Amino acid sequence: MSDTRTLAGVHPVDLGDGVHAFFTAGTGGVSPAPWSPSDGGGLNLGLNVSDDAARVAVNRSLVAERLGAPVAFATQVHGDVVLELGPAERVAWAAHRPPASAGEGDALVTAERGLGLGVLVADCVPVLLADPEARVVAVAHAGRKGVLTGVVHRALDALVARGADPARVRAAVGPAVCGRCYEVPGAMRDEVAAVVPETRATTSEGTPGLDLPAGVVAQLAVRGVAATRVERCTLEDASLFSHRRASGVGTTTGRQAGIIALI
Template identity: 90%
Template sequence: MSDTRTLAGVHPVDLGDGVHAFFTTGAGGVSPAPWATAAGSGLNLGLNVSDDAARVAVNRSLAAERLGAPVAFATQVHGDTVIELGAAERVRWAAHPPPGSAGEGDALVTAERGLGLGVLVADCVPVLLADPEARVVAVAHAGRKGVLAGVVHRALDALVARGADPARVRAAVGPAVCGRCYEVPAAMRDEVAAAVPETFATTRAGTPGLDLPSGVVAQLAARGVAATRVERCTFEDPDLFSHRRAVAAGTTTGRQAGIIALV
């Protein structure tokens, strides 16, 4: 769905009629370094990375303006809990300034028109899901622990419980660290790959790695859901926030988001 509002660096995705969805990048907000990129002032949307809360509120307002609806975010804990949001939450998140969290969980689902759902990442996999016919959408935060816990499956279960058909569900898998850059101990790679074989990877240095985006795509395919994958690696792309890149540089960084709403 097209929209006249602009925000620097947004990567839109088509998830069907009546659904507005996009992934943000690190640019277009008001945060200074280290919560910014070379492209300019940063659109850091995370509250837990030492950025000033007032700046984060402005950045979230810019994202909501681009969406055309308030955007709810959860406190993500690398689990598989799904939080359902509805009319009361739409009113709450439309308040100014926006509240900090919709609760503790790693997936959000709603059938409420005009309420955005956001998933925060800086290397983990952001997943957007929609059934345009059933009029229900969801987001999921799929890091290593989330992929193992099946957070994407739980988000799909929540959609189905609200009338979605996996054959109709459309998914977008956003920018995340790729298998060439995500080095892990061999035992960790083996543990994750035993559950989700598609995550098995080898880094550029020839060391054990994990390809979480491929694992998420495989989990979706196992449920009959075809996914659009945004082929951008957060570690490699300087326009995106990367926790691993920041740690290597001895600093911190911001959080970008996948955002979706029924409109």
């Protein structure tokens, strides 16, 4: 179910009745270069990339307006900790000056109506999860380390603990760097593929690579969850933020997000 509000570059996904979910792009905000992928204002949602905090606050408010609810973000550390948010967090994030972070973790879960959850990325995989019948939603940040540690499994465990049925859970795997572009040392590819074989890839240059979105889809499938995959590569798509692209030219970049809420 999608909202009628507008925001440049938003990619809505249908995760069932009573759920709003979408992925943001890099445009439509107030941040200048290098936190903007174009000449227009950038919608950088990350606070740890040297952008001005006041601009990030404006960008986050634009996303909250698009969602129709305040949006909570965590301090992501490439781990597998799941943070549960509820009524107190909805009040805190709806305040005039919301918290900078809901805490340290790489997944968020809530059964609280009217509280958005956000997952920040700039090449890693944003994952949105919902059981519309049990009325519970979650997000997960799945980079290479997160895929290895099973952060998506931990997020699903948190949903199930709150009444979700994997057979009903709907998932969306958002824009991330693809296997054609994510070059890694051969030993690193072998390490990840030994745990999640579906991640094994070869880049367009014929070098070892990792397809993390494919790995996340496979991890969801093991649990009986069918996922919609947004086939957009952050490195190839200039409208999206990419840490690897920015690093290649010696600069920083912003963070886009996956967003979900019960309505």
